[in-house]
Amino acid sequence: MPWYYAVAERDHEIQNPTSAEKIAQLGNYLRLGPESRVLDLACGKGGPAALLASTFGCSVLGIERAPEFVEAARERVAAVGVGEIVEIVEADAHAVTLEPEAWDAALCLGATFVWDDLAGTLAALTPTVRPGGHIVVGEPYWRQWPLPRGTDDQGFVALRETVARIESAGLALQGLIASSEDDWDRYESLHWRALEEWLAANPTDPDAGEIREQHERSRDDYLSFERELLGWAIFIARKPG
Ligand SMILES: C[S@@+](CC[C@H](N)C(=O)[O-])C[C@H]1O[C@@H](n2cnc3c(N)ncnc32)[C@H](O)[C@@H]1O
Structure with missing residues (x-):
């Protein structure tokens, strides 16, 4: 069967409701530079990894499970000319051993389900980041709370409560890049x-x-x-x- 998302995301460079400009803004907030080491878990077709590496010169290790997306990510990285500093590994991110305090930033954009939810993702990613480094998560939240009767919350909460979940993992919120209606x-x-x-x-x-x-x-x-x-x-x- 043609995998639904491989068909649906054929033309996406970034597989989330955000933009190249906002990914560059993320790199600015992180103060990325050629010395920075970034881990991108569930990196998809490598859009964010290629953008960050080409804009800031940082090195990126991307982990992605779907072979179609791994292939697309490797092609993108080569096309953008950052093959020397970006590596894409085909693996289940949940099963990968994450080296302690090895990264300046660990990203999970749009895939907290890999560790069940936001709390599970923060618990998995925090140890692999150096002290003073950053954990970056792309996550849905509800704009209105409570939700209209009968709406399934899908495990997501309102913005303030999402941030409270980050704070209760012992982390300080340092930046927020929200999607617009156009995104x-x-x-x-x-x-x-x-x-x-x-x-x-x-x-x-x-x-x-x-x-x-x-x-x-x-x-x-x-x-x-x-x-x-x-x-x-x-x-x-x-x-x-
Ligand atoms: C919404 S997409 C986001 C992709 C990318 N982070 C981006 O922003 O463009 C979610 C990605 O998670 C990947 N994924 C799902 N489960 C995974 C797992 N266990 N390990 C690695 N990648 C996984 C999917 O194949 C898909 O590429």
């Missing part, structure tokens, strides 16, 4: 275009029905409540030391 619309529209084009080109594929169903369900959720209620932000947290 969200671009992220969603790239899904819709890729899926509609794939469905038009593969009408008799045995999985076409299932892919259309998932595409339409996801688009309807976005249009009917997520566009208004769901936020997403990059949270930059500092480890004490």
Whole structure:
């Protein structure tokens, strides 16, 4: 079966509702430079890794489980000319042994589910960052709380409560880069275009029905409540030391 996200994210450079400018802003907040060592867990197609390395000259180790995305990430890194300083490893990030205090920054943009949730991700990533280094998490939050009756919270909470979860892991919030409505619309529209084009080109594929169903369900959720209620932000947290 064509993996849904491999079809849907065919045209995404960054597989989250954010932008190249905001990833550069992240690098600025982290004060990245050629000496910096960055770990990017669940790095996807390597968009953020390639941008950070090409903008700041930092070295990046990206870990990604999906072979299609690993291949795309390696191609992007080579195309951008940062192959000397960016390495992409195909692995389950949860199963990788993370060396203690080895990184200036550890990133997990849009994949806290790998360690179950935000708390699990912070617990997994904090030990691998040096004292005074940064843990960076891209995570959804609800813009309105409580949610309208009947809305599944999907395990996410409001912005202040999301930050409280970071603080209760012993970390200090040092930066916040929230997604705009345009970031969200671009992220969603790239899904819709890729899926509609794939469905038009593969009408008799045995999985076409299932892919259309998932595409339409996801688009309807976005249009009917997520566009208004769901936020997403990059949270930059500092480890004490
Ligand atoms: C929403 S995408 C974000 C990709 C990238 N961080 C970005 O911002 O462009 C989530 C990524 O997590 C990857 N992923 C899911 N489970 C994983 C795991 N256990 N180990 C490594 N990567 C994983 C998916 O294949 C996907 O590329």
